[in-house]
Amino acid sequence: MTDQELIRAAFAVREKAYTPYSHFKVGAALLTKSGKVFTGCNIENASFSPTICAERAALAQAVSAGERTFDTIAIVGSLEGQVNSLPTSPCGVCRQALFEFGGPGLRVILARSEQDYQEFTLGQLLPLGFGPANLAE
Numbered sequence: 001m002t003d004q005e006l007i008r009a010a011f012a013v014r015e016k017a018y019t020p021y022s023h024f025k026v027g028a029a030l031l032t033k034s035g036k037v038f039t040g041c042n043i044e045n046a047s048f049s050p051t052i053c054a055e056r057a058a059l060a061q062a063v064s065a066g067e068r069t070f071d072t073i074a075i076v077g078s079l080e081g082q083v084n085s086l087p088t089s090p091c092g093v094c095r096q097a098l099f100e101f102g103g104p105g106l107r108v109i110l111a112r113s114e115q116d117y118q119e120f121t122l123g124q125l126l127p128l129g130f131g132p133a134n135l136a137e
Contacts, residue, residue: 004114006031006074009039010054011114014076017041017054026077026088028054030062033069038062042077055094059101072107073098074117084112089125098122099129 006029014027019042026042040057055075062070077088087110090098098106104123111117123129 001031001035001037003072003074003109003117003119006037006072007076007109007111007114007117009037010074010076010111013039013041014054015041018043019080020044021046021048023080024077025080026054026075028058028076029074030055030058030070031072031074032062032067033071034067036062036065036067038065038067053091053094055090056097059097063101068101070098070102070106072109073102074109074111076111087112087118092126095122095126096129099126099131103131104129 009029010027014025017025019025021044028040030038038058038061040054042054043052045051075088078084089110099122102122106122108120108122109117
């Protein structure tokens with residue numbers, strides 16, 4: 001799968017986001033090491049704290065399907081009816097959740113469009129991340 005195809009999948013699922021409060025729609029497409037793609041969108045809640053981010057929605061679908069190793073995640077976000085002007089980066093909770101399965105080498109694509117995107121590793125976005133290896137004896 002190309003980066004552009006993964007970004008396109010993130011844009012497509014972003015349209016399904018439930019954002020009646022912030023009106024900020026986010027879509028994520030997570031590519032597994034086995035080549036499967038799982039998507040997720042943000043789902044808001046009136047009390048805010050139980051809001052589900054797009055990245056964790058995609059991660060939950062993938063893990064529920066038995067996938068545990070990931071290659072790349074593409075993330076897109078913008079206010080309803082607007083074009084992405086800045087890249088949307090995962091929040092701290094999402095960075096930690098992704099680190100659990102992707103580790104510091106997970107590719108993270110932050111896209112404004114299929115042609116305009118930046119690539120980072122999760123280690124760059126979450127230096128000194130805490131993962132399963134930290135619990136090893």
